[in-house]
Amino acid sequence: MESTQLPKLPGYNFRDPTKVNYHRHQMFTVKDGHMTESTKFYQEGSGPEVVEELMRSSMRNLDDRSSQGRPVTPKNYAIPRIPPVWLKYDxxxxxxxxxxxxxxxxxxxxxxxxxxxxxxxxxxxxxxxxxxxxxxxxxxxxxxxxxxxxxxxxxxxxxxxxxxxxxxxxxxxxxxxxxxxxxxxxxxxxxxxxxxxxxxxxxxxxxxKTRLMVNFKQNPPDMMEIKEYNEVKLGGGHPNKNLKSFISNDRKVLSYNVLWEDTSYDGGLKFYKLNYYLADDTVEIQELRQVNTGNETFPMMLRRMKVPKEPILTPCPALSLRQEDYYNYMDLLIGNSVHIYAKDLQIYDCDDFTKNWYRENLGIEQKSLQVQKGGNFLLSNPIPPHNGYGTEEDSIGNVLKLMPNAPKPDMYKIFDNDQHVLRFECKLISSTYEDEMRKFILCYYPSDDSIKVFEIVERNSGIVGGKFLERRKFKNPYTQKYYEHTEFLIGNTICLQNHRFLLANCDEYTFKYMEDRPSEFPQASYSAILRKIMSFGRTNKQQFLVSILKNIDDSLGKNIPYKVFLEAIEKLSVKLTYQEEASLLRKWNKGQFIINIEEAYNALKNS
CATH class of the missing domain: 2.30.29.170 (PH-domain like)
Structure with a gap:
């Protein structure tokens, strides 16, 4: 025991008789993996007021002196209150x-x-x-x-x-x-x-990847065979891995009916029988013979072997280290396709033993598919497009035959339509003002469906007239078929070599040609036009005619302009084509596009 009032001089202090342990105090210890001090005055994790008190006590003025004039040292001052970094994170x-x-x-x-x-x-x-x-x-x-x-x-x-x-x-x-x-x-x-x-x-x-391939080590495929040979040589038994499968599944064969659609020139549907041996998971395919097919019959399409799903083609099959996945009974279900050496075989039926085996062992019900056994499929060669040289009929003969014949014309059509020429007055549709003023005569020859175009010019116009397009057959760019005589009507647009012509009028001969053939040109038939107009008044024809007369001004009298009549029926939702308007005007025209309303009324009434 020592007194704080006595000076530290010899004879002024004495030993505590109750003290029995004289070991030094352990200053450092390890707590939660960290080196900390072992002191009862401060512990980490205390409140901020404790830390401030310790900091104030450590920063206290050390010049304070005791009553004897000596500086007062805080107790346990040699032990740091906060561990330094080199100590805490040692x-x-x-x-x-x-x-x-x-x-x-x-x-x-x-x-x-x-x-x-x-x-x-x-x-x-x-x-x-x-x-x-x-x-x-x-x-x-x-x-x-x-x-x-x-x-x-x-x-x-x-x-x-x-x-x-x-x-x-x-x-x-x-x-x-x-x-x-x-x-x-x-x-x-x-x-x-x-x-x-x-x-x-x-x-x-x-x-x-390169290092993996260099350091790759694998036992050769014949290592297991060498081990088996040594075991048999030393008196051991020869292992038979497939013995159990052979004993339980010997003479059990699943038989399927498959077909292959051959898309070659002389191909078609080819029928085969696929046999799957449960003893060793091998497959064989037999060809079913069909009479009068002209094909050579082979007894076997595929000999008995294990069939890989994706075969690995290699010049040395025995030295290949890659494992192949083979077909098994789970892949051979009705409706599935089996890809065997570039042939897709479709399974459509199986025998009764196969159906019972799937039902008893796997619980799968196999249902047959209906297959329509048609004739042989002949693949037709595509016809190339016309290259522009000569006529298309002449060029296609070189495609269909090695020794082509001259194209045969339709003689019946020539005899019936010889000497007939349909002439139309047309205008060129263009964004240029000078082209819109040009006039053309389009001649259509029904005997061979050829077309010829002339241009009519005025003097000092600066345009060379005469033949505009040579006589030949032209195709409709929208339908890719040759123009026919039924397409030439007033108001239609004809496209010839990127030139669009609007048919504005036709000559008297063309009108008569179309009127003589009402089944081919219904828009030029006078009776058909009248029936079309009266079809809009089905409920009450008399009331419909009265409505037409009401839409015409009475001050015009009996002779009215043709345009007034068209406007009157148009108010009743009757719309006529340009060809129908021109054909109707030919019957009623009294000159200068004037018609008699009584004549028109009687014609419509009697239609």
Missing amino acids: RHVLRFYGYFQEAVNENPNENFRIRKCVIMHHLDDETTYVTEPRVENSGIPQGVFIKKHKIPKQEGFLQWQDFGVRRNIEMYGRVFRIIDCDEFTRTFFADQGVTLEGPESYPNETFD
Whole structure:
């Protein structure tokens, strides 16, 4: 026991008789993985008022003196109240995993390389250490990449706050990508209130794939055969893996009816029988013979063998290390297609034993499909488009026959329509004013459907008249068929070699030609036009005629302009084509486009 009132001189203090332990007080201890001090005066995690009190006590003026004039030293002053960084984070290291990308020049196999690194940051002095794990036979100097020291950045040095998962960090001109960290690093960041992102994988590179192929080791395929040979030689039994399947499924064959649609020139539907052997999972295909087909019959399309789903073609099948997937009974269901060596076989039926086997063992009900067995399918050769030389009928003869014949004309059509020429007055549809004033005569020859166009010019117009288009057959650009005589009506547009002609009028001979053929030209038939007009007054024809007369001004008298009559029926929703208007005017015209209303009334009434 010592007194604070007595000076510390010999003879002024004495020993405590109750004290039995004279060991030194342990100042440091490890708590929660951290090096801390062992003191009862301060513990981390206390309130802020305790920390302020300790700071005030540590910063207290040390010039205070005791009653004897000596400075007063706080009790337990040698033990630090707050542990320093070098003590608190002693041997604490943050470990990150990352990589940086290195360019590879003049190498045809790769243009960049991914170099994996381990970045360790020491918390006690904020130093960083980067190492690269060594890869066997890489040919690259590996190991310590950056020695342990403080790595500078733009402002100061790298701190632990600069690190994180899925973050890029620049060190001496190289950009390191951090992809993951260890469990201690995640716990430390979580204690500091920082949540790290999840890990990411290394990018793929050609170098790793190359090294995998170089270091790839696999036992040869005949190693198992060598082991079996040695076991039999030493007296062991010969293993038979398929013995159980053979004993339980011997003489059990699933039979299916399949067909193949042959799309070749002399192809068609070909029918086969597919047999699947349950003992060894082999397949054979037999061709079903059909009489009078003209085809050679072969007993077997495919010999008994295991059929792969995707065959691997190799010059040395026995040395192939790739495994093939073979067809089994689950793939052979009715309605499925089996691809066997470039042939798609459709399963449409099976026998009774196969249906019962699927029902009893797998619970699958097989239902037959109805197949229409038609004749042989002949693939027709496509006809190429006309190249523009000669007529199309003459050119197509070279396509259909090796020794073509001259095209035969329709003699009946020539005899019936010989000497008939349909002439129309037409105008050229164009955006140019000078072209719109030009006049043409279009001649259509029904005997061979040919067309010829002349141009009528006025003197001093600057346009050369005469033949505009040579006589020949033209196709309708919209229907891709030759123009027929029923398409030539007043008001229609005819397109000839990118020239559009509007048929404005026709001569008297053309009118008579169309009127003599009312079945072919109903718009030129006088009776058909009258019936069309009266069809709009089906309920009461007399009232309909009275409505037409009411729409005509009485002051005009009996002889009225033809245009007034058209306007009167148009008010009753009666619309006539240009050809019908021209054909009707021919019957009623009294000159100068004047018609007699009584004549028109009687004609409509008697229609």
